Amino acid sequence: MALQRHHLSLLFIMFSFVACHSTVLFDDGSTFKDFIKQKSTDVLSLKKFVKLGDISSSLKTVNVNDYGARGDGKTDDTQAFNDAWEVACSSGGAVLLVPENNYLLKPFRFSGPCRSNIEVQISGTIEASENLSDYSEDLTHWLTFDSVEKLSVKGGGTIHGNGNIWWQNSCKVNEKLPCKDAPTALTFYKCNDLTVEDLTIKNGQKMQVSFQDSENVKVSGLTVTAPGDSPNTDGIHVTNTQNIQISSSVIGTGDDCISIVSGSKDVLATDIICGPGHGISIGSLGAGGSKDFVSGITVKGAMLSGTTNGLRIKTWQGGSGSASNIQFQNIQMDNVTNPIIIDQNYCDQETPCEEQKSAVQIRNVMYQNIKGTSASDVGVQFDCSNNFPCQGIVLQNIDLQLEGGGGAKASCNSVELSYRGDVIPLCP
Ligand SMILES: *[C@@H]1O[C@H](CO)[C@@H](O)[C@H](O)[C@H]1NC(C)=O
Numbered sequence: 001m002a003l004q005r006h007h008l009s010l011l012f013i014m015f016s017f018v019a020c021h022s023t024v025l026f027d028d029g030s031t032f033k034d035f036i037k038q039k040s041t042d043v044l045s046l047k048k049f050v051k052l053g054d055i056s057s058s059l060k061t062v063n064v065n066d067y068g069a070r071g072d073g074k075t076d077d078t079q080a081f082n083d084a085w086e087v088a089c090s091s092g093g094a095v096l097l098v099p100e101n102n103y104l105l106k107p108f109r110f111s112g113p114c115r116s117n118i119e120v121q122i123s124g125t126i127e128a129s130e131n132l133s134d135y136s137e138d139l140t141h142w143l144t145f146d147s148v149e150k151l152s153v154k155g156g157g158t159i160h161g162n163g164n165i166w167w168q169n170s171c172k173v174n175e176k177l178p179c180k181d182a183p184t185a186l187t188f189y190k191c192n193d194l195t196v197e198d199l200t201i202k203n204g205q206k207m208q209v210s211f212q213d214s215e216n217v218k219v220s221g222l223t224v225t226a227p228g229d230s231p232n233t234d235g236i237h238v239t240n241t242q243n244i245q246i247s248s249s250v251i252g253t254g255d256d257c258i259s260i261v262s263g264s265k266d267v268l269a270t271d272i273i274c275g276p277g278h279g280i281s282i283g284s285l286g287a288g289g290s291k292d293f294v295s296g297i298t299v300k301g302a303m304l305s306g307t308t309n310g311l312r313i314k315t316w317q318g319g320s321g322s323a324s325n326i327q328f329q330n331i332q333m334d335n336v337t338n339p340i341i342i343d344q345n346y347c348d349q350e351t352p353c354e355e356q357k358s359a360v361q362i363r364n365v366m367y368q369n370i371k372g373t374s375a376s377d378v379g380v381q382f383d384c385s386n387n388f389p390c391q392g393i394v395l396q397n398i399d400l401q402l403e404g405g406g407g408a409k410a411s412c413n414s415v416e417l418s419y420r421g422d423v424i425p426l427c428p
């Protein structure tokens with residue numbers, strides 16, 4: 001332990017020293033920034049290591065196998081998870097361990113509040129029951145963490161929603177069927193001070209992961225996948241959640257990679273790889289005349305490939321409230337159909353939406369360093385409300401070309417726009 005502390009302070013000294021020289025370029029061509037990034041990762045992992053040594057003695061490990069879980073992929077392990085969770089949640093700090101087997105679960109709620117902080121270590125796979133009658137009580141959730149504070153979920157394992165049966169029964173796939181709801185694979189509801197890292201979420205029945213009514217959330221290292229044609233399978237959904245950071249995640253689904261909706265504030269997404277899917281979306285907002293607010297959204301560092309949208313803000317007519325202080329920075333687009341789009345006439349229903357007077361105000365949106373290719377002629381589209389023009393929209397250093405070569409166009413309606421640096425394309 002003494003040795004580790006020594007290393008830590010040594011790294012810290014190196015770190016502070018280098019921090020004074022801001023333009024160092026290293027022999028191998030890496031930049032100062034890379035170096036710092038590497039060093040801070042080293043420091044962080046070292047810290048984590050030291051911390052793990054400190055706490056593992058005090059945290060009780062609760063292994064689902066000790067509560068009767070079979071992990072054979074066939075037996076229903078819901079009761080065992082329930083029993084293990086009750087023990088973990090009522091103890092003074094515990095690790096709930098899901099070992100490297102395949103556990104089959106019906107809808108299950110990890111309910112809080114718990115007596116102390118909890119870590120859930122998922123090393124294996126948790127797979128969803130495919131029996132639709134298991135979902136008859138609540139059609140909208142499979143796994144839910146409900147009101148668990150200071151929760152950490154990690155472990156490199158997989159949450160597998162077995163969504164195929166739900167997609168086949170979706171009215172978006174088979175128009176003859178009635179439209180019914182389907183479960184979100186993994187929901188965090190009212191989980192303040194939450195960490196979710198290093199997990200794969202796959203083939204969720206509808207949305208893959210949802211963060212709802214939570215504060216202070218750190219998400220990193222997620223791989224979120226569902227087929228590009230699976231209906232409504234949003235990757236990471238953020239609703240009424242404040243102060244959430246989503247970093248270093250790879251998302252490819254049949255709907256939005258990340259969707260951020262009403263009540264969300266201070267959302268930071270960094271180092272995101274997205275595609276296939278519908279891109280990164282703020283909204284939809286203002287559906288059914290609702291009053292919605294979203295602010296302080298930053299997407300910094302993203303690569304979008306083959307998505308139908310890139311950076312989208314979508315609002316229905318007839319709503320109110322605002323979407324404000326939004327920043328999109330350092331984004332690479334690769335054959336994206338609508339790379340930059342604000343759509344204040346969003347209408348996702350069978351009957352056409354009628355013209356209405358009110359709208360959700362869109363204000364202060366900055367697009368900075370956005371490069372790459374558009375699959376459609378229109379690389380930049382601002383379709384803003386006539387009564388509530390988009391205000392304070394800034395395009396800075398934009399370069400969007402057509403995928404097959406040639407310049408993309410911009411289409412601009414009712415927008416107060418300014419340019420900085422080199423911008424291609426410009427509004428007519
Ligand atoms: C589905 O669950 C119901 C109710 O628990 C049960 O009666 C039925 O046998 C199950 N179906 C299959 C295919 O396992």
Ligand SMILES: *[C@@H]1O[C@H](CO)[C@@H](O)[C@H](O)[C@H]1NC(C)=O
Pocket residue numbers: 306335337375403
């Ligand atoms: C670009 O995207 C379009 C529309 O999604 C698709 O038809 C086309 O094959 C893609 N081109 C390449 C080179 O991937």
